[in-house]
Amino acid sequence: MTKIVVVTSGKGGVGKTTTSASFASGLAMRGHKTVVIDFDVGLRNLDLIMGVERRVVYDLINVVQQEAKLSQALIRDKQLENLYILAASQTRDKEALTQEGVERVLEELKTMEFEFIVCDSPAGIETGAMMAMHYADEAIVVTNPEVSSVRDSDRILGMLSSKTKRAIEGKEPIKEHLLITRYNPNRVQGGQMLSLEDINEILRTPLIGVIPESEVVLEASNQGLAAIRIKGADVSEAYSDVIGRFLGETIPMRFTDAPKKSFFKRIFSGSN
Secondary structure, eight states: OOEEEEEEOSSTTSSHHHHHHHHHHHHHHTTOOEEEEEOOTTTOOHHHHTTOGGGOSSOHHHHHTTSSOHHHHOEEOSSOTTEEEEOOOSSSOGGGOOHHHHHHHHHHHHHTTOSEEEEEOOSSSSHHHHHHHHTOSEEEEEEOSSHHHHHHHHHHHHHHTTTSHHHHTTOSOOEEEEEEEEEOHHHHHTTSSOOHHHHHHHHOOOEEEEEEOOTHHHHHHHHTOOGGGSTTOHHHHHHHHHHHHHTTOOOOOOSOSOOOOOHHHHHHHHTO
């Protein structure tokens, strides 16, 4: 049975598309047939992060408007045989995205035996974002440990519980997961970032993972690689943990505490 997962956020620039790319790639790495759809019409960043920008011929809008077949628009990842990408349009208007068209695309993907459909939502609550979340079964809400980002995420959680198909039809609610990105325990200790406890007190949504602040994310996107595929990096391991938890595994939370100073570092830092 196909599961539709929306990756969403209330605020831009929190690492949502990075998360969509790594989440979809991680599921495919586990052997699950997965497609990731870019709903950010007009910007189209997902294909760049996943290194397929030169292979985009047809996009989501072409399929929604029935200008191309879904099979023509789907791009298969060259390294992960279970992973497919459906790019957004860079030139069309968001209004070209219709609810009927999106539903038709999702239903066709289900007939193609995809196990997971990952919807990379634009930030906020505009048309693309509402389309991306409307048919979701589960949601990953991405937030930074900053007051404005957390506040906007609270608004998105309200939309998920009231504006989606499941909410309108009175069905079982969307299963919500909270993902905290760009987390730096040292800055939390210094009072520059909200702590996990602070965020939980505001959002009260089950935490699926903590992604550490790292330059690896930028390096990966410049290489056209999902961050989860950079071997040995903290960010990669953190996203791998998220995949495991999503699939039902019990995995302790990592990257939440500041590294302890060694004995000699404590001695010398105290003598300055």
